[in-house]
Amino acid sequence: MARVGIIGAGQLGQMLGYAGRQLGLECTFLDPAESPPAASAGRVIADRFDGPRGLAALQRQSDVISYEFENVPVETVESFAQALPVYPPAAALRHAQDRVREKQLFETLGIPVPAYRPVDSVTQLNAAIAELGTPLVLKTRRLGYDGKGQAVIRGGENHQEVVDNLGGASLIAEEWVNFDLEVSAIAARSISGELAFYPLTENRHTGGILRTSRAPFEGQALTRLATDYMTRLLQDLEYVGVLALELFVCGDRLLANEFAPRVHNSGHWTIEGCRTSQFENHLRAILDLPLGSTELVAHAGMVNIIGHMPETATLREMERIYLHDYGKTPRPGRKLGHVTVLDSDAESRDRRLLELTALLEN
Numbered sequence: 393m394a395r396v397g398i399i400g401a402g403q404l405g406q407m408l409g410y411a412g413r414q415l416g417l418e419c420t421f422l423d424p425a426e427s428p429p430a431a432s433a434g435r436v437i438a439d440r441f442d443g444p445r446g447l448a449a450l451q452r453q454s455d456v457i458s459y460e461f462e463n464v465p466v467e468t469v470e471s472f473a474q475a476l477p478v479y480p481p482a483a484a485l486r487h488a489q490d491r492v493r494e495k496q497l498f499e500t501l502g503i504p505v506p507a508y509r510p511v512d513s514v515t516q517l518n519a520a521i522a523e524l525g526t527p528l529v530l531k532t533r534r535l536g537y538d539g540k541g542q543a544v545i546r547g548g549e550n551h552q553e554v555v556d557n558l559g560g561a562s563l564i565a566e567e568w569v570n571f572d573l574e575v576s577a578i579a580a581r582s583i584s585g586e587l588a589f590y591p592l593t594e595n596r597h598t599g600g601i602l603r604t605s606r607a608p609f610e611g612q613a614l615t616r617l618a619t620d621y622m623t624r625l626l627q628d629l630e631y632v633g634v635l636a637l638e639l640f641v642c643g644d645r646l647l648a649n650e651f652a653p654r655v656h657n658s659g660h661w662t663i664e665g666c667r668t669s670q671f672e673n674h675l676r677a678i679l680d681l682p683l684g685s686t687e688l689v690a691h692a693g694m695v696n697i698i699g700h701m702p703e704t705a706t707l708r709e710m711e712r713i714y715l716h717d718y719g720k721t722p723r724p725g726r727k728l729g730h731v732t733v734l735d736s737d738a739e740s741r742d743r744r745l746l747e748l749t750a751l752l753e754n
Contacts, residue, residue, distance in 0.1 A: 393418050394679055397454030397476075399441060399468070401430035403718040403727065404460040404655050407663065409433025411671035417679075422450045429718045430460075442468055451475060456678050458633065462488045462653055463535060479583075479632035479678040484653040487629075491533045491564045491650065498648045501624040505648050506640070511563040514551050520565035521545065527568040532558055540600070544568075569647060571640035575609050576658040577618040580634045580673040581626045583680035588673055590666065590686045592618050593658050595638075601725065604749060605658045605694040606741070607665065617646050625651065634659075634674040657696070661732045664714045665692030690734035693745035695752055697729040702752055707731060713748070 394417050398405050401423035410433050412419040419434035424443075428436060435453075439446025442465050450457070457478040459469070462485060469482045487497045491508075498505045509520040511530065521528065532541040543554050545565075555563065574597070578590040591608035592615045609615065622637050636656030638649040659670040668676075668684025676683050690712070700722045707715050714732040722728055733748055735741035 395420065395453060395455045396675065396678070397422070397450045397457045398430070398460055399423075399450070399457065399464050400460035401425065401428035401436050402460060403429045403716075403720070403729075405430035406433050406718060407660070407669075407671045407716075408458075408460060408655065408674065411669060412675055415672065415675060415681075417675060420450060420453045422446050427719075429720060432719060441465065447471065458674070458678055459485075460654055477583075477678070480635070480653040481630060481632065484629045484631055484635070488651060488653050489534055491531060494650060495564075497625075497628075501621075501628055503621045503624065503648045504645065506569050507567040509565045511555070511565045512561040514555050517545075517551050517555055517563075517565060524565060524567045529566045529568060530554060530558060531564050531566065533562045533564050542600070569640050569642065571642050571647070573641045574649070575614070575618065575639050575641055575646075576605075576656065577622045577637045577639065578634060578656055578659045578662075578670055579619075579622045579626060580670070580677045580683055581631045582677040582683055583632050586677075586683050587623065587626065588668075588683040588686050589619055589622065590659060590662060590670065591615070591688055593661070595658050599725075601698060601727075602657050602696055603698075604696070604745060605661055606738075606745065607661055607692050608688060610738070611641075613644065614641060614646060621646065621648065633677050634670050657727070657730075658694075660716070660730050661692040661694040662686075663716075664732050664734060665689060690736060691738050691741040693733045693735075693741050693748075695731050695733075695745065695749050696727055697731065697752055698727055699724050701728050707748075707751070710748075 396419045398421045401421035406429040409419040421430045421436045424440050437446050437449050457472045466486050472478045487493050492510050495505050511517045527546045530543050574595045576593045580588045593605050593607040594609045596604045634655045636652045640647040655670050663669040667687045712734040717729040720728050733744050
């Protein structure tokens with residue numbers, strides 16, 4: 393039985409652990425949290441992500457190491473890599489952790505991005521405003537997710553205060569993009585270089601947090617373009633595992649927003665909506681097993697459950713509705729679970745997705 397060590401034991405780790413069980417794998421997690429979601433899917437070593445004892449214990453109990461979030465210290469991954477295979481590679485993590493480096497990588501690969509400027513002072517912010525105009529988005533270069541670590545500059549703000557609130561330096565200013573919609577491309581690459589692409593997914597956010605995803609996105613030309621960009625990224629990084637690339641749709645163009653070197657929230661629908669989920673294919677990729685089919689089994693939609701868990705009795709009575717409860721303590725803005733809906737056509741799926749969203753928000 394292959395042993396997979398996973399840094400992080402949140403809901404992504406939980407779903408990796410469940411997929412691992414189906415493949416006959418043993419998954420062990422490293423996480424300092426009390427009763428993390430992945431505890432239901434495997435053993436959890438309770439220690440810091442950079443704690444020497446926890447890292448040593450995870451290494452002893454693993455044949456290969458992976459991670460479920462991109463804020464793992466790069467040094468931790470490099471340390472593991474001296475003794476065990478670690479996927480995705482540290483190079484991908486290093487780029488994903490710095491938004492300026494990430495944008496520079498996209499540009500090197502010929503993947504279009506919104507205009508941007510590094511910002512380390514109010515003077516540089518003012519220069520960025522003069523060049524990019526307003527509104528613009530000011531973000532921290534590192535960390536930040538689900539809308540955290542960013543501010544919109546519209547004009548009239550106290551620029552010193554905005555910069556100070558975001559840490560005072562190591563920021564990035566990005567032009568405001570009037571996009572048509574947001575999509576994500578998700579793909580897997582194995583150690584042997586086998587590639588598997590999931591259907592392009594349309595995403596909608598509320599308050600910076602992913603609210604709903606729908607697949608497949610119907611635009612064939614944009615799907616081909618996204619596949620091309622994803623292939624460039626996977627090959628250049630010599631990537632292994634599942635990677636998600638978030639993109640803005642602007643007419644017949646795609647602008648890269650960011651990439652995540654891990655399984656991704658916008659691909660949760662693949663558990664029921666595809667022959668092989670993103671979680672199973674991630675494990676297959678890092679173990680160099682043949683990748684599974686990414687063929688759709690139905691038109692799929694996914695809604696995140698945020699802040700509070702609804703009464704589930706009504707949900708469980710609905711046909712082709714799949715509830716995933718992560719077992720987390722409710723609090724505002726926290727992802728507690730998700731619900732996937734499947735249907736035979738896009739129109740029926742969208743109608744049921746709207747009904748489901750309204751039900752979850754009540």
